[in-house]
Amino acid sequence: MKCAIAKPFSGFPFLALALCLIMSGAVSAQKKKKYIVNAYVGGFRGLANVEQIDAEKLTHINYAFVNVQDSMAVLTNLATDSTNFRKLNALKKINPDLKIVISIGGWAWSENFSDAVLTESSRLKFAKSSVDIVRQYDLDGVDIDWEYPGMRGEEGNIFRPEDKQNFTLMFKAIREELNLLEKEKGKKYLLTTAVGGSKSFIEHTEMGLAQAYLDYVLIMTYDYGGRNGTVGHHTNLYDYDPSGEGSSADRSVKNFIAAGVPAHKIGLGGAFYGKGWEAETADNHGLGAKRVKSVQGGGYTKLKDTMIDQNGYKKYYDKKAKAPYLFNDSTKVLITYEDEKSIKGKCKYIKKNKLAGIFFWEYFNDPKEYLINEIHKNLD
Template sequence: MRFRRFLAAWLLCVAATCAARDPAPRLVAYFPFWASYSHGSMLSDAPAERLTHLIYAYADLRADGTLLPGDRFADLVKIQPGASGALRQGNYALIPGLRQRNPQLKVLIAIGGWNWTRGLSDVAADPARRRHFVASALAFFERYGFDGIEIDWRFPVVGGHPDAVRRDDDLANYQLLLQELRHGCDARGGCQIAITLPPQPAMRAPGDYRALIAPVDFVSLIGTDFHGAWSPRTGHKSPLHGAPGIAEAIDALVAAGVPRGKLVPMLPAQGVSWIGVPAPNHGLDQPHRGAPWGTWDNEKTGPSGTYTLAEIARMAAEGDFVRYWDDAAQAETLYSPVRAQLISYESPRAFSAKLDFVDRERLGGIGLWEVSSDEPGSAGLIGRAYRHFHPWQAAWLGLREEAPLSLPWLTALATLAAAVLALAWRLRRRRRRALHGELITRDEFAAILATLPDDLRLAAHMAQCARSRGAALLPPAANARLQRLAGDSLALCAQLQPLADSVTPRRLRPAGQELADLQRFTAQLSGERSLEGMLDAMLRFLADDDRVDAAQRLEADDPAEVPGDEVLVLSPDRCQALVRHATLADQQLALRFTAPLSDTEEIYFRSLCNQVVLVRRQLQTLARQPQLLSELYDVASRRDKLQFIRADRGYSGIHASDLASPIHITLRLRALRLYFDDSQLVQVHRSYLVRPGAVEGVRRARGGVELLIGRHAVPVARPYLSSLKQRFPQWFLLCDS
């Protein structure tokens, strides 16, 4: 009886709690297209199961009101893995996979932002452009699968970016634009409309915000940048309270007529840092000497001081930083007196205070800029917010994530193992068939021809013996066939003997020699960077081949007529060849051989030519990727100052003696190893590449050893330990045996 009463009371409490918030709180997260470049992130990594809304930033709004993809390569072209590992072309193509994971998820496209707001004022001010914008936006949703749009106008009337157009009647025109967009959405059958508003009063023009917000589903309050690298003094990046803070901005907007249930504070998953910060007040509200290089900064962006939460956690664990809680602002900072560096970030304690504030003020939910900077799973801010709003669902989701070896996973693994075994068996069978059925070279044919007359005489003798021994037992047809075989063998022997006597086979190449030659040529070619250097390397290589009588470099009369696919063009007699390709521009090689090429020899020489084309294409691709060149420069330019490179969540952190904190690049460790050999970077762990000259010693650690590099200790994985001891015995001289 008591249990029933307790259960009834508990159910009433749950029902009251659920009814206290209507609708359910929104969990909104942003994914900017440039995260696919600078962050090395994928849209498919977004925590779709924990979100109600995912906003993709940004689309491009043209002057006439046309909506187009903001970055065609990232949005529509870049190949990325989607659901179940299937490859998809562009981020937009990954949206259906997100909905498979969460059918309730709404995916919105954002326009505007600090750098993309220029045309909004012109479009909103012109009735014809407004109509065209609404039609273009609805068509955009249909074509690419979005559920709506967020308009991130920074900022009506007062302006933001120096190039942004602004008018005194921007707010009135904005209201008309939103009303027409709502009418278009309703006629379509519904879509989500969101806008952003700034927390600073100076960036909000006076106006009728109640009427402005009426057509809108929710409003993202930009609570991410109260202070940054541009600020003359240090401060909190996202304080709950301040002058103003998020709370004060919410109060002002509510007083202006914005419903609480539509307000969604947008919080940062990134921290900001300053260097040269004096110690008073633990570095808070102090002058500074600028921002350090952030997680993804490069020579083009300059130092922004922006770090991901994961990078901040690593820096805090190094011991130089001390945590300080500001009870008035409900915000947390890290300060290092040794480095004179301050970091402001969204700590778990500060984030919890904001979640409680959202509950207390009955706001519309919470947002996060942006998902690629958040930590994955339940440890990140999105994971904490989901656990706060939906504790039971979060517990179940966490259980599924932490216990992946359920029956479906075991079935999938078993299927994969069977597929691998089947593939291995097929490859082994194919190899055996190839070994027994491969084409012979000209030299092998000459050797066979030299011994063929003796083999034919033996065949004739065996046929005669079989016929004489079994004449009485064999049927007449078989007896006649043996007679014909013996006669044919002797006749063929008489015809081939003069040819066999005239053939002097060249030295046969040992098995595997041509493969070794190809590998040697590739090694020589990899040291060349210019087209002329590559062709000269090929000429030097061919000069040592006894099958090549002459080789010289030519220039094509008309490079435009050079075909794009054929790399080795043989003459009809197969004694001469021309090496040409579109990637070689006007450069060609003319080859003359000592004898007609066999099919196998043609494959070998064609492979040599393809090596040149492949390396040339790689260099051309590299030259067309300034981001890649910049990242390789970040590594190569440090030379003796480089310590190690660490992999983490899709990017690599460069640690060097001249860096107060690591800089990050999108190249993975396996990609870096293609550009730097073991004398420059050696792998000691699946997550670490180390410059050998930076290692100062080795010490024992729990379960293994660590390399001592400056103030860092880099773990050595057991599979690498044996080879490292052989190659670098000096590292281990001081380590206890």
């Protein structure tokens, strides 16, 4: 908004300027998003193309990932991580309300969480090292992506029954360190977590207790797949399984609310990538067939530009699941993914159920912003 001092105020420039600033502030307040739009941005590959990020359409960026080693949060590539932090912080010139948060763990770097939070002293060490990164690089908080407490996750991960209680105690320790930083800096810091969408995740944690220390619980409502080794949707909003026991975003949200997580803290997950499987038969366009093997899916921009209704793939839409998919009759390959229609449906679901907002993995899987633009249109 540009401020022009009109002639009636020419004798009162300070009054005119004050009114102008108030009006500008009112416009700014109106533009501030009601819902979170949280993008995971991968820094594990090296330097991120930060200049390609449309910062005005986001509220939060979770930088993925920070490793866990020797009971500490560790930047594994200091040169690229520090450069990425500097460039991400520069996006605040475009969007002053944008929050930059470090995400610790992820699928490949969760093997040492159990050891890191096993004792009071190790938890304190982990919490301090996590918050020290936030302090050093002038960031806005910590996100924990432990895949998974009390369960294996990636082959070779350390896990133990005590993870259930230590998961909660970890957040308590980090929150206390962030509280100290808040007193030191005079600003609010975020503590969030990305959680698995399965009921087993809830059974191996104390989400009702843990949520007290958390600003947001980001439910990874993707990577589902069919039951018992069958081909199915990976990021569907509703259940489509005839048994009524399939996985869906709706079921995950209801399970977490039942476990004690308030709806207003829940972020719904969007997948900016597809997953593919070769089906044993072409019956029902592959849905429900036995999986033969995994097949590369790819990011949404690639899917939309090169595969949807192209190269032997035909697009279908499952009205019950509220999810699109592609099927190739000759290769029997099914690709399950998120599109503009399914994202719009998730945005509607967020509003209807008064959730915190949406998050997605991963920003650069959709460089043409097909899905980001849809979120921006439907979740303001």
